[in-house]
Amino acid sequence: DQTDETHILKMETIVNWLQEDLEVGPLEFDIEKECSNGVLLGRILTQYGLQTDLNSFSNKHTPDAKLANFKRLEPVFRSLNVRFDSHIASQLMTEERGVALKFLQQLKVTLDATKTGATNPRSTSLLLKTNRLAQKPQFRAMQEQTFDTMLRLKTGNPKEYRMQNHLRLFEEEAVRQQRFAEQNDALDRLDKEQYLSDMRTVHLSKLSENKAYLQDWERQGRINHAKNVATQKERERREKRFEVSVRDTTRRATVAESRRAAEDVAGGIGAFEDSLRRFQVPPFA
8 A cells, every 4th residue: 555655665765875875784684673783873873974983882682782782872863863762762672663764764864964065975974963051961971871771671670660751750850950050051151251242342342443543643643744844844945035035135235335335435535636626735646
């Protein structure tokens, strides 16, 4: 029917992705079984440069091997924001039908969306879109402990699992409240950082304005100085011209006065000689 055809189409898409694009899967395999111990998932993440400890994985199907492998996978899936809790891990470990295919589809979509643009996924190292708060040590420790405890209970004593599942709501609420408190602290820090950044911007703006004012003041001072120098030189030229004019006038007046005096002397001598002739006094030899 149509449901089976859709399932087959989805399976072919995932198989092609694993075998042709990533080259991590065998030619024929049981997808539920291959995903049950986490090794295939680790190989996929390794091809994208996200899982760096694949050599520490155990390719066995014992409960301890599966648990150890999935504990190594959980932080990476959490960083990718791929839903991977103890319930999904338990379903994968017990090879529940359809879970592995659905999880691989979700993983493929996430990895395709977070590619950095390289065409060869084996040479691509992705930038993880991580939440800064999720990187807090207390959050990581709490989440990893919860995952490990719940997964062990799911694969162990059912009664203890039910009790722990009941208490899990309170643990999740404690995590939520702690996260909320951390978020508020982070917002306060961001507000303070923004305030300091704004104050720094204002201070730099004032410094820039003061610098521009000083530069304009210095430029105007140079212009005024040049004007004053030109005015002083023009004043000196006018004073020099006036001094030369006064000297010329004085010199001309002196020459004219000397000329008149000489003329007066010459006229006086002539009149004196005329007087002597009238009185018949012989002229001086």
